[in-house]
Amino acid sequence: MTSLMSLPLLTTSYYSQKTKLPTCNTTSGMTRKRLATMSLEQTNGSNASTGGVENWQGGSPVSFDRRNVLLGFAGVYGASQLGRNDHAMGAPVETPLACHDAKVDGIGPVKCCPPYDWGHLGHWGEIVDFKFPSPSSPMRVRKPAHRLDHVNLLKYKEAIRLMKALPDDDPWSLTQQAKIHCAYCNGAYYQKGYNKIPLQVHSNWLFLPFHRLYIYFFERILGKLIGDETLAIPFWNYDAPIGMEMPSIFLDSSSSLYDENRDDRHHPLRVLDYDYTIKGSKNCPPTESISPKDTMTNNMCKMRYSVFRDDNLLIPELFMGAPVRGGESIESHGSLEGLHNTVHNWTGLPISFNFDMGNFFTAARDPMFFSHHANVDRLWEIYRKSRRYKTEFNDSDWLDSSFLFYDENKQLVRVKVRDSLKPSDLRYTYEDVEIPWRSSAITPKTCSMKSPVKKMASAIPFGSVPQALDTTLTNSVIMPDMLPGMSEEDFVAVLIIHGIKVKDNKRARFDVYIGSPDGRAEDLVYAGSFSRLSHTHGETDVSLKLGITSLLRNFEVDTAENIVVKVIPREGDITIGGYSIELFKSD
DSSP: OOOSTTOOOOOSOTTOTTOOSOOOOOOOHHHHHHHHTBOSOEEETTEEEOOOEEOTTSOOOOOOOHHHHHTTOOSHHHHHHHTOOOOTTOOOOOOOSOOOOEEETTTEEEOOOOOOOSSSOOTTTOEEEOOOOOTTSOOEEEOBGGGOOHHHHHHHHHHHHHHHHSOTTSTTSHHHHHHHHHHHHTTOOBOTTSTTOBOOOSSSTTHHHHHHHHHHHHHHHHHHHHTOTTOOOOBOOTTSGGGOSOOGGGOOTTSTTOOSOSOGGGTTTOOOOTTOOSSOBTTBOOGGGSOHHHHHHHHHHHIIIIITOHHHHHOHHHHHOOOOOTTOOEEOOOHHHHHHHHHHHHHSOSSTTOTTTTBTTTGGGSTHHHHHHHHHHHHHHHHHHHTTTOOSOOOHHHHTOEEEEEOTTSOEEEEEGGGGSOTTTTTEEEOOOOOGGGSTTOSTTTOOOBOSOOSOOOOBOOOSSOEEOSSOEEEEEEOOBOOTTOOGGGEEEEEEEEOOEEGGGOOEEEEEEEEOTTSOGGGOEEEEEEEEOBOOOOSOEEOEEEEOHHHHHHTTOOOSSEEEEEEEEEESOEEEOEEEEEEEEOO
């Protein structure tokens, strides 16, 4: 049995012989040669674009003047120095006290602000800095929802019942707790010091810390309501086959854990599908046409080779989301958030605005939301364990970004990202459970990650004009080359899909496959997905970043001068602006 506590510590070198990951096939000579000779300059079709080294702290790719390359100014040392970005104009993202109506497309302005009284900022409106709970306080143990014992289930149901019964303007009430998510996710806050720049905690590096802190305070409020400091949120263990269904504890219509705005086609006993879309496409079979066993296997393969791909361990941005600094509005979700979005869509109603779980505005009204995010949080902890708890972004703009929450004493608290990094300091942990997608049975040989498209269209350069994704796109993208003296172990090739636009901010998804220009359609390998919930994000720079170095190696994709990128529309009215492949500096 593989558990969180017994996970092997993964090395940060692709070709290290010490790695304890399941044995993967080595690449062919051609693939290894290309990875060993990447350079920093590339051209994508008719667009001349300069490739670069992406600073591990999240800076922009660095452009190199070819004259400097020829003069030898950009060797390993030069590249690492030029790759630095001091972000002189950067700053942490901070939550202001001021709050205004949120905006929900198709509905209009909605009131999601906290219940403090602006005229009389008394106890509820005074802000204090967060302090960790006492090290001697009880450790809360979050257990899997599918095997929650009777006593703890009764406690949890009673705590939720009491929370629902509170007046709507009480900061402990479920109404107000749900509004926290609405406010932070639908533009009710502008970033402190940056008027008119929305504070958004999705699709960037704030996603995981914010939600960890959100459910931390939620959990402590529940415990306070029933006078039990050990009460813990059960987690929805959907990364294991035994937990890949809606947990039964949420399906009793007479229970406080029930929510009527769920897709009743998916309970009971319907297996969660990581490839799910509410509306299918002609390129992909509907969920119900795939056997439950095959769906479970596919899910575990996606968890291992997409969400937890080796590249994502080396480049935290690929797992956690892109950096966003004060004054910026950026949307580029990491691999874990992409899966998280699919689970939201699978759970919520398949009609109208996809209430509750399928829309950021209403998602936290469903008690299942908090169990979903407990598992997201647990998966982040598995990721941190795999990296030996190395800080993902050693960057004050991340560490000092801050949020406001009411605590279990109805005190308004300012808490920073740096406060979220150690669950033990927050006095909670997760019960050890089996992690089957880490087993030796999940390998490139046993995982079918092939394209569902059986006919290979001619791959052409993307060009300079954005294209509507109303049919499958098949394009060639030039691989970058390395500069002399740069080591292949120090960089990850990242496919970036730029300029993504979704009409009317609706839910959307497309899948990305890559392969050799000389290969067949069925040899294309799954690289990742763009997955989005219905929400208002305003005008923002939207992209998708997918690490492909380990993918090319593990699935033996031969690459010469370029690779084939196939983008398959799954749902939504989407336009994309183009592709590039950049080199990111390994962390």
